[in-house]
Amino acid sequence: MAYIRALRLVNFRNYADATVVLAPGLNIVVGDNAQGKTNLLEGISFAVTGSTPRTPNDSETVRWGQDFTRAEMRVALQDAGDERRVAIGYAPGQKKRLTVDGAPVRSLADYAAGGAGVRTVTFFPDDIRIVKGAPSERREFIDVLLSSLRPSYARTVAEYAKVVQQRNQLLRRIRDGLSSPKTLSTWDRKVIELGKTVLAGRAAAIEPLGAFLESSVRALYGPEKAALRYSYSAPLENYAEALREAHSADIERGTTSVGPHRDDFEVLLGGVNLTTYGSQGQQRLATLALKFAAREYIRQQTGEDPILLFDDVMSELDEHRRGYLAGYFLESTQSVISTTNLEYFEDEVRRQARIIRIASGSVFEEANSNASQ
Ligand SMILES: Nc1ncnc2c1ncn2[C@@H]1O[C@H](COP(=O)(O)OP(=O)(O)OP(=O)(O)O)[C@@H](O)[C@H]1O
């Protein structure tokens, strides 16, 4: 199974130049507040996907006062002994430079879909917005997941968003008497063609994801049944019809009211919608369970375990759940888990893990830490 051997971060967030060696299985990143634990997990994700999952604005990752950031990574591939070396350099205002084994990578979408030789599933405390927040958060969750599996899906999603924007501009022109309504049908065809691909991708994923969610929730939470339910602004069968029926309303508003950019999915626990009615704790556990579901889905689709990057996941859980999670992480191909408190992991778990200490953007590996590679 593929895993990350080592990562070097240069001018990334509060890291000037730091190298961290990772082991297969569980890696625990420990340090006080504001030392760089979250930044390290973000850096790993940046190296694996070519962008940061924490912000749409990559320039935030550049160390203050510097004009570029760089990450280098060595990945152990499935065939024992085989290794991939990747590097990503980024200077705000310029195109990112990615290389795999020294060869330039042209497409970021291709790279993000396993180009590094590994995939990741990340959990950051902010991710609770997937369950708690607006529909766009849930759409992004599923689109990023599917994009990590298929670059063609990523391209279709981007193209669809562009075409919807263009259609919206046209709708406003028609409203203002600058274009003829007849021109709309050409855009409808484009929107429908791309939108159908997006819908089909999501529809195929939502059922297995729901099943994986159900079993994760059972393990993490209790016997109540969890489920996902996709809610269509227009179902696949009469998408074209719905788009046509909305013409006059769309012209009036100057926006496209049906299609996958308006869809949502419900996260249900015991039949109750957690976005609307969930407690903070339920929303957090459901978010965690969704990430586990994403991991199982990637595993099912690719036959490979993604790397788990879970930030500060132990702090708000009780001891029983912490024990369950530790076991889950130990059994994964590779997981990198941050904490301020090593006590959250039992002695036996710590003995099997690699411990990485972080202080002010520097990495200290423990002498007795599991360094097996
Ligand atoms: N672009 C940047 N350049 C330099 N420093 C940055 C940059 N972005 C963030 N930082 C700083 O990096 C420090 C470490 O942040 P990080 O979020 O990794 O801490 P942490 O160890 O996860 O802390 P906590 O336990 O509180 O979550 C913070 O003080 C933050 O202000």
Ligand SMILES: [Mg+2]
């Ligand atoms: Mg943090």
